[in-house]
Amino acid sequence: MKQSKLFGKTVKSAKKDMQFASHKLLYQGGFVRESTAGRYYFLPLGMRVRNKVIGIIREEMNKSGGQEVLTPTLHPLELWEETNRDNAAGFELMQVTDRRNSKFVLGGTAEEMMVALVRQFDLSYRDLPFNIYQFSQKFRDELRARGGLLRVREFTMKDAYSFHTNAQDFIQEYKNMEDTYVRIFKRLGLETRVVEADNGYIGGEYCHELIADSHVGESTYFVTDDGMYQKHEDVADFAREEVNPQEELKDFEIIEQPAWVKTMEDNEKHYGLPASRFLKNVVYKNRVTKEILIAVIRGDLEVNKTKLEQKLGLVGVLEEATEEDLHSIGTKPGYVHSWGHENNSNGIKVRYVGDLSLTSVKNFIGGQKEESTDSRNVNYGRDFECEQLFDIALAKEGYKTHDGKTLIQKKGIEVGNIFQLGCHYTTKMSNATFAAEDGSLTPFYMGCYGIGIGRTIATIAEIYNDDKGLVWPKEIAPFVVHLVALNLEEVEVKEQAEQVYKVLLDKGIEVLFDDRESVTAGEKFADADLIGCPYRVVVSKRTSIENLEVKERSKTEVTSIAIEDLLQVVLS
């Protein structure tokens, strides 16, 4: 392609609100443009990368037994009502009504649509398993879109759905998809980890994220040195070691406490004891039922809201309590008790839920703070009890696993995910069954598997760049060779450039030919670096067919080679 004809120009500087390298460079290089916040156009250069990424995913999915299909973009609302996801918090569905007053959802994922397709057929165990996938636009009505292609409101997703007779059969496909995903990302230049994660609004019993490490990632996860532990912070469990096992249980007391002792730091200072010796209460409100919920936890730990929601089956439903909420149960900030609050003003009982750490301490301080008093020698099970103890604490770097290994914190971008769904959808939706070997109608056992295309491209851009621009891996570069022609005012140079261009094209090599006449050499080199094709070939009055100037984008040295040798290098 001749660059003089290319739609989408490079831009010297990024916009102020662009924080991430991928955002800046994909904008500056002319790969994407924003339409409205979180909705992007792909320009010709971006589209070439995108089509290659899709091509690789399609190839690997087919190789692994996947079968490509396509669902409509508009999903009948009834389907989402069948699974109660039409109002699911956290999902941010957009709805449309047509002229006949039929209601539709702009699909965020397609579990319901795929089940609705599969149940149109009269399937038996003989027809199972299968894995059907699609590339299609997905929509999320996110309140905030940020970071270019990393978090958007509309995106292309490769989403796959597998259907099985039972869990044993499913497990094999889950492993198959895990391997396929790792292989796909490897071909795309991304090293990924398969990290156990929270399944959020998707449902099912377990899931994993495929994470590429990056400091701009929104996924925090933990690993151990031996690689045996890889868990997202929303599911990362860890040991609650006994804090003071040697201590004797003492009698519960209400004690005087100076008025200045308010925060955890104040407590530590006043009592000369570590935060782990105190009780901490974190208050939430259920946004649907308006119920107040107090999460009680050891003072040195923090509550992970996702864990809490997941354990209580309240995904996306809890919000931090306001001062007003505290007043409604007769208390105020800094004075929340671990037990015994009034019902709230709607008459709804306060719920107390504890972290596993409550049994790791003898003789807690706190739990019943008033203006000038507090309680001490508080022991869980003897002096107070929560409705249940769960693992609801946020893991942190340095915490120990149950077998004594140290957690190491990582940050990364979730580029893919795989979910066990089991019969979560097929028992909620009618007729989502197959005829089993014994003739009984049995719900399909399912899994689903997603890769965000735009986010994957942004992640590659985030990792493959330097201070001059993008450095695309060869397999997904927009063009393999950037042929930069200088001194085009000289006829011989022009002929030489056209000749090199033709030879490369004839060999099936993708070439971006910078044939622009009114652009300086400096600008041309800057553009080549910014766009980031793997090989830059310069033709000028100082070169010849036998002596072309070649530079790999990822290296610094410039070499002079003949065109035959160039072909060898590029085609290798």
Place this chain on the structure above:
Amino acid sequence: MKQSKLFGKTVKSAKKDMQFASHKLLYQGGFVRESTAGRYYFLPLGMRVRNKVIGIIREEMNKSGGQEVLTPTLHPLELWEETNRDNAAGFELMQVTDRRNSKFVLGGTAEEMMVALVRQFDLSYRDLPFNIYQFSQKFRDELRARGGLLRVREFTMKDAYSFHTNAQDFIQEYKNMEDTYVRIFKRLGLETRVVEADNGYIGGEYCHELIADSHVGESTYFVTDDGMYQKHEDVADFAREEVNPQEELKDFEIIEQPAWVKTMEDNEKHYGLPASRFLKNVVYKNRVTKEILIAVIRGDLEVNKTKLEQKLGLVGVLEEATEEDLHSIGTKPGYVHSWGHENNSNGIKVRYVGDLSLTSVKNFIGGQKEESTDSRNVNYGRDFECEQLFDIALAKEGYKTHDGKTLIQKKGIEVGNIFQLGCHYTTKMSNATFAAEDGSLTPFYMGCYGIGIGRTIATIAEIYNDDKGLVWPKEIAPFVVHLVALNLEEVEVKEQAEQVYKVLLDKGIEVLFDDRESVTAGEKFADADLIGCPYRVVVSKRTSIENLEVKERSKTEVTSIAIEDLLQVVLS
């Protein structure tokens, strides 16, 4: 691919409401399934055809200089407001509102979006022309969806938009796209005609439809024997020959007329004269302004509403008048005058618009029919006048062109279209300009070009089938070879089948291998015919590697050939 693993089964019979061959066979063969009316799933077989069709279109578009891009599915409503298309009749836009109360349109076409993208760049005449295209989902809130993939509410369209400095430059690209489209459809097995057409809600000055002849098509058009005339009925002009040139003008009279003379047939009978000697009045109402409009035409002709709307700049706005509408201007059905009605009940004046045919007759009968009288010797220009005479008559088989050739009527399916847009969008939208050679900011001159993917597939299916099923052209067949294995209970046959399968796959041939064990030979043959792969290869206890049974889907003879010869045949 092994058929035992294929998702999407064949079905013995179609559903009652399926009228068209393409609808029936794409359903029965397991290529598509309906979600809700007019919204389709593509199954794996259909997806393979679809991906090949898209691949061919992409290849040809790129070869012709097109550059692939992608716009978001949700278009900001403001853009459609800029061009006043947000409420355009006939377009059937669907709207969505997000959580921040931003309004979006589900794109039906993308002129506004593409202009909004292009104007983000600071372009000059040096950057022009270019042609950017995309494959993306389009939405039409059609009241009635019918005929499977032929008329749907959601579909994938390849839509291209070209930007130019001026009309001369545009014309070249228009011709380039016309040639490209004809070439694309030829590769897809479709002979198309480039037919002058009405541009409806798209705007611009002229356009053409690419039509593949088919009796189920919704496009009626006319040609002449010499191929010099190819026009859609909505723009087909024809000569209004003088009906009675020899006659003298006579004096206008009001005459008695028996009460039974009501219809045109009654008139012909009563007066013993052909319909062409009478005046006919067709009444419409403007659905926006409520204005009543009377179209006056020669009695043997009919009004083409699209022509009328187009000539008056009222696209999609006219509807047939009701009895009530007639009462509102003081008349009733069968008694409409060609002049002189009262204003309607809203006080709006009645408009009279005439067809060119009004000047082709001397001494018309009719135009002022009352209970027992009518007028005769009515002459246009002398006795009455319309606000203007236009070409608003429906062309018919046998009518003559202005140069005396005979019109031949055809029916076909519109698979593509090309539009001159000129500055229709770029003058309505702000900043849609480039810096011209003289430095002035000049609106882009545009064209746009569309191909409906699903409709193209349905058209191919409509044309390539027989009473047993589909007969896919090789280049877009879901698989090239359907390997049908019989007698799989015998180990040697199974081994032979697997061997043939492997040899074909190793050569890169796409094979659907019917390895199903619980299916009869008859069912397997029926499925192969229904699915319609170009070559059926049978392996059974009567065949061997040196002696395979091969049949082309489009032919009847079965031949026995060795596998090497098969490879030659298939790869040719």
